[in-house]
Amino acid sequence: MNKKPTTSARPKSKRLSPEERRQEFIRKATEFFADEGFNGGTRELARRLGVTQPLLYRYFPSKDDLIEEVYKKVYLEPLESGWEKRLTDRSRPIRERLCEFYNAYTDAIFTRIWLRIYLFSGLKGLEINRAYVNVVRDKILTRVVKECRAAAELPAQKPTSAELEMAWVFHGGIFYYGIRKYIYEAVVLEDKDKMIADAVDLYLSGFMRSAEPRRLSRGSDRLQPAGED
Amino acid sequence: MNKKPTTSARPKSKRLSPEERRQEFIRKATEFFADEGFNGGTRELARRLGVTQPLLYRYFPSKDDLIEEVYKKVYLEPLESGWEKRLTDRSRPIRERLCEFYNAYTDAIFTRIWLRIYLFSGLKGLEINRAYVNVVRDKILTRVVKECRAAAELPAQKPTSAELEMAWVFHGGIFYYGIRKYIYEAVVLEDKDKMIADAVDLYLSGFMRSAEPRRLSRGSDRLQPAGED
DNA sequence: GACGGTATTTATCACTCGATAATCAAGAAG
DNA sequence: CTTCTTGATTATCGAGTGATAAATACCGTC
Structure with missing residues (x-):
């Protein structure tokens, strides 16, 4: 042998x-x-x-x-797949990209275990939790806003804080679905894909509606007076 | 004496x-x-x-x-004011009513203490937390959807589960603002009123947009195949 | 099959927890 | 001042905690 x-x-x-x-x-x-x-x-x-x-x-x-070790495992796993990069593939319609991304992202984090660890550590005020929130903002939401701006034919620029805030509301609305289902164990609309599609439509239609007047009067962004970030 | x-x-x-x-x-x-x-x-x-x-x-x-005792105090206080009834005052525009309600509601619950107790007890799976979620659905969100249907000149009926889900996404998006600010201690858009107004606009514009085709083909609600609740 | 190192267990320590009983202090009534 | 009631403290119990050291069981290797 x-x-x-x-x-x-x-x-x-x-x-x-x-x-x-x-x-x-x-x-x-x-x-x-x-x-x-x-x-x-x-x-x-x-x-x-x-x-x-x-x-x-x-x-x-x-x-x-x-x-x-538990923290590291929980926080790093769902991000290391790098789906967020596919958000910028402008050969596909923005709606499709947003739906695809949130379907994949929520497939990863909408579990009883992930959400509970996330909330427990958030309540403890852990750095890794704060860092994660920043990653969501920088890697996901700014990208979402940028792509929406591009889709609305608005000039490319760093997202305003009001735009970012609306992206957070959109993101948080989807996130809250997971909390209701896996933390509160409430009855939710079982078709997660549909919930996401509807949320994306809601967000996009609101974004495009608010973009119209802004597109005509280039540059000056009446939704946000000044000084972001 | x-x-x-x-x-x-x-x-x-x-x-x-x-x-x-x-x-x-x-x-x-x-x-x-x-x-x-x-x-x-x-x-x-x-x-x-x-x-x-x-x-x-x-x-x-x-x-x-x-x-x-702590639970009772925290959960009952913000609800006993009965703002939700003002949601149904149809002499005022729906946008104004929604903004007013969410300004008052978030004034009550967006505190470090309230949100943390809420999350702690939610993670413990307490009945009072589950009950609260049901109250939000029955006293607030069904009312929101009903009023939006009325404002969109749709026939009055019990909200479909898809409509309710979108109301939850809207509600959760606003709620998540409080979590980011008071639990994660993240930097948020400081003007809460503006955030709420923008969120309401987003929701309403999405709702009205989806309502249009439904209004023309009365009754049949293509956004929701069947069986709500 | 005996050896040697590693995996696992038994026994235990120092500490903190919620809770109880006994003791003490303080203010009103007589 | 004395007495009685009630508020508040001291001392302590038993159970459970994270952690350590010593003893044992296991398995591959020679």
Whole structure:
């Protein structure tokens, strides 16, 4: 046999590699903290993992370190796919691009686990949460506004704060659908795609309507007096 | 002196009546739990109140009972003013009514304390939170849709689930402004009235636009195939 | 099959939590 | 001043917390 795994390259069945085990712990811990909040006890967490509590401290120096891993996993995963870049593909109609993006984005974040971790950490005032909000603004919403401006044949410029605010209202309206469904467990319109399409139509029709007078009197933007950002 | 306070009707200065004291405790406890979450300790709470921890148990049988009082206070206060009834005053334009209502409503709920208690209790899955969501739907949003239908000269009928969903998106968009400002402490467009006016314009223009084809082909509502509620 | 290192468990510490009982203080009535 | 009631404090309990050290079980390797 030419097999020569000096450091046990891949164990046959059970006994996952330390790193795999660690990731498994993080995954389950994410579920656990999503359910119980970050005040959930390490003993109960260990019970769910089917191990004893002190074992956690072999893989993570402290509970806070474990929680940190959970944050990273939750916050970075949905963004690393880079869908937002497809927003700028101007060969396709703006409506289609917005619908596609929000369908993909909400497919990623509209889960009980993601939303709960997001809200829990938001209430704790974590930097990573604040940073995420800024990423949404810079990577998604400014892009949305820019593309809408282009579609409305408005001159290209940095979005005004009023435009950005309306994009936030639009975005927040969609986001709130997820909260109602997965946090409040309320009855929502089951067809998420339709909800998004309707929201996009609402936003676009409002944007285009407010763009018309602005397009005629180039430059001067009566919706926003001065000084954005 | 004709003073005859057999049971000490009103103490001159300090030493508030038991009920006043109790209310003061609830008020401060609301602030405390808004900051620390409901896992905040009774000792720290007592310290903030300037009293010792066991004293709390003279006014409330248990911590949970105190929390219950906090819930009631927070959830019932902003609704008991009954602004939503002014939504139906059809002598005034729909835009004005919507703006007025949301200005008043957000004046009441857009505070750090209210929003945080709301989110904390929402994450705990409390009945009172679920009930509140239903109240928003029944007392506010169905009314909003009905008034918009009337303003668009559509036949009066129970809002379709798609209409209700768009009202939720509109409502949630405004609500999310408060979350961004008071939970995420993000920089928002400071002129709340303008944000609301713009959001109302967005919603109304989208609603009216979608209403036009529906108004011509009376009755059949192509935006909603069947079965609402 | 014995060895050696790693994975896991048992036992335990120091601390904090909500809650209770006993004690003390303060103000009104006699 | 004394007495009685009620407000408030001190001291403490038992359960649960995160974390550590020592002991044991497991598995690949020689």
